[in-house]
Amino acid sequence: MALLEVKDLRTSFFTDAGEVKAVNGISFQLDRGKVLGIVGESGSGKSVTAYSIMQILAGTGKIVGGSVKLDGQELVGAGEKVMKTVRGNKISIIFQDPMTSLNPTYTIGHQLVEAIVLHTDRDRKQAWDRAVEMLRLVNVNEPERRMKQYPFEFSGGMRQRVMIAMALACEPDILIADEPTTALDVTIQAQILELMQQLQKELGMAIIMITHDLGVVAQLCDEVIVMYAGSICEQGTADEIFYNPKHEYTKGLMRSIPTADTAGTRLQPITGTPIDLLNMPEGCPFAPRCDAAMKICIHQRAERMEINADHAAACWMNVKQAVEDGKIIPAAKEEGGDPA
Amino acid sequence: MSEQAKTPLVEVRDLKEYFNINTGWFRTKPLKAVDGVSFSINRGETLGLVGESGCGKTTVGRTLLHLYKPTGGEIFYEGKPVKTKAQIQEFRKKATMVFQDPYSSLNPRMTVADIIGEPLDVHKLYSSRQERQDRILELMGYVGLNSEHAARYAHEFSGGQRQRIGIARALAVNPDFIVCDEPVSALDVSIQAQVINMFDELQEKLGLTYLFIAHDLLVVRHISDRIAVMYLGRMVELAPAGEIYDHPLHPYSQSLLSAVPVPDPKVARANKRIVLTGDIPSPLNAPSGCPFRTRCRYATDACAESMPEFKEVSKDHFVACHRVKEIN
Numbered sequence: 001m002a003l004l005e006v007k008d009l010r011t012s013f014f015t016d017a018g019e020v021k022a023v024n025g026i027s028f029q030l031d032r033g034k035v036l037g038i039v040g041e042s043g044s045g046k047s048v049t050a051y052s053i054m055q056i057l058a059g060t061g062k063i064v065g066g067s068v069k070l071d072g073q074e075l076v077g078a079g080e081k082v083m084k085t086v087r088g089n090k091i092s093i094i095f096q097d098p099m100t101s102l103n104p105t106y107t108i109g110h111q112l113v114e115a116i117v118l119h120t121d122r123d124r125k126q127a128w129d130r131a132v133e134m135l136r137l138v139n140v141n142e143p144e145r146r147m148k149q150y151p152f153e154f155s156g157g158m159r160q161r162v163m164i165a166m167a168l169a170c171e172p173d174i175l176i177a178d179e180p181t182t183a184l185d186v187t188i189q190a191q192i193l194e195l196m197q198q199l200q201k202e203l204g205m206a207i208i209m210i211t212h213d214l215g216v217v218a219q220l221c222d223e224v225i226v227m228y229a230g231s232i233c234e235q236g237t238a239d240e241i242f243y244n245p246k247h248e249y250t251k252g253l254m255r256s257i258p259t260a261d262t263a264g265t266r267l268q269p270i271t272g273t274p275i276d277l278l279n280m281p282e283g284c285p286f287a288p289r290c291d292a293a294m295k296i297c298i299h300q301r302a303e304r305m306e307i308n309a310d311h312a313a314a315c316w317m318n319v320k321q322a323v324e325d326g327k328i329i330p331a332a333k334e335e336g337g338d339p340a
Numbered sequence: 341m342s343e344q345a346k347t348p349l350v351e352v353r354d355l356k357e358y359f360n361i362n363t364g365w366f367r368t369k370p371l372k373a374v375d376g377v378s379f380s381i382n383r384g385e386t387l388g389l390v391g392e393s394g395c396g397k398t399t400v401g402r403t404l405l406h407l408y409k410p411t412g413g414e415i416f417y418e419g420k421p422v423k424t425k426a427q428i429q430e431f432r433k434k435a436t437m438v439f440q441d442p443y444s445s446l447n448p449r450m451t452v453a454d455i456i457g458e459p460l461d462v463h464k465l466y467s468s469r470q471e472r473q474d475r476i477l478e479l480m481g482y483v484g485l486n487s488e489h490a491a492r493y494a495h496e497f498s499g500g501q502r503q504r505i506g507i508a509r510a511l512a513v514n515p516d517f518i519v520c521d522e523p524v525s526a527l528d529v530s531i532q533a534q535v536i537n538m539f540d541e542l543q544e545k546l547g548l549t550y551l552f553i554a555h556d557l558l559v560v561r562h563i564s565d566r567i568a569v570m571y572l573g574r575m576v577e578l579a580p581a582g583e584i585y586d587h588p589l590h591p592y593s594q595s596l597l598s599a600v601p602v603p604d605p606k607v608a609r610a611n612k613r614i615v616l617t618g619d620i621p622s623p624l625n626a627p628s629g630c631p632f633r634t635r636c637r638y639a640t641d642a643c644a645e646s647m648p649e650f651k652e653v654s655k656d657h658f659v660a661c662h663r664v665k666e667i668n
Contacts, residue, residue: 186596187596187599252530258536266540269537
């Protein structure tokens, strides 16, 4: 059984302007000890997915459907009491901005001890020792002295280490990392990614890595989910996604990254602007920006289709291909094809 | 190209910018944000400037345009010094800037037409209202905005479109030289590529010269002819783009380049990263001698004693490192 099973999860924000379907029916599984990457642009719903799993959505946000199962236990609708035993103990999260996720008025030690006392039955003395041990684990020098310092005395990379130490103090099964290195410099980013990789191997936890940086995904992840406008367009192993992309959006993303070979040439960007989540089209959300869009793409969403055992995508192009290859016999009423 | 190619369009010699930081009552200490940087940019060229936050790359761009008064050093434009008020005023008709944050760099109370038209007003570059309007529409066309966008306000646009407005504003005075300060780092990957292409196209069409400041090394490599690497207010390496990526000589450039996450799983798994230990030191307490020595794996006692000279080690390849010969 998968450690985490998300099925048809739907989360909406109810704003004055209307319902924003930030996460619109996504399903995935996460096995023990695996690293899953979720990539997408801003507004694609990748962070909201994480917040929905943790049920820490902001005021107007609400899970409107679907299920999240942790070790077989249903979390959606389970109530705050259950969630309190899950957050921090079984699933921990680290945020993008290490500058604002620590309280500036308390020492690092105070904040670490508070988290440990809250989630375990250790007393303050034991929690202090545990906190020192955790800081040592994340390569903070002189942890005993550092415990008595305030966040402003830490650099960005060091603060992110403290956040990781806090998240891992209760040995969670899953660590959700929401753009953990976006606010950091490249050399510090390399340090943090290296650290996460090493801790993941040592402690054997599963990681959900949320990022917009395909480089980070390539380096860290076993499996990848590509999101656009609240839905999953493609999911599969990292190798499949990078070397054999089967959704037009993923292909466009891969083409638009500058690499060693593109110097002196034009990039091939995805045209148009990101979609307005308040005015979602009835068809494929990517169709308005898609060069290969067909008539059907504008009217009807593509279903998720298995490409092979390690790879699935929701794109009509694959249906078209399958029909052409004779793998699918089209129903009496032709649906695929018809380039528009 | 003969005469023009010989004099660089922009030249900077030993540029210094110190900010005075209060360290106590009536006590200040100079923060050496930029400490003796020299480079030149030829007409039609793109010089990429990379480095981590706090290394002084943005300050170089701003001081170059006299947005900060330089503490020391000289700036030359087409071989002529830029120093007096009149020279600066004249220089600013030829050199403009695109800012990093497309949200805070546009006045929310001005329409797009007025934002783009402001440099025209300041420098009095039109004789009639019609001429102003035509010029604004022409500029909007350059960056792919429609005429119907002219009467709208900045908040009605997405990040990528706002950056286009910022670029149109920079183009308004018909400049030769643009300082681009992290113009794409606030944008999503798919939009980033659109804006990068636009910079390329405008350069071809209008013969522009760029100083392209960024921390994303993949982007810088794509757009630049030559690349300069900065660390703690100093330039540590300067070389043609391909050269610096294939044969970085300074230990800092080497680790910086190896730290870039490559969007290719097989390469990324095989990649041997040189992970630097520690953080960038505070420019208020810069280490003695070579600024990089505290994080450098090759550092010796000699590195603490004197500042390495920024010298040419092979054609067009400048490095500031005492041990460059031994370690490569």
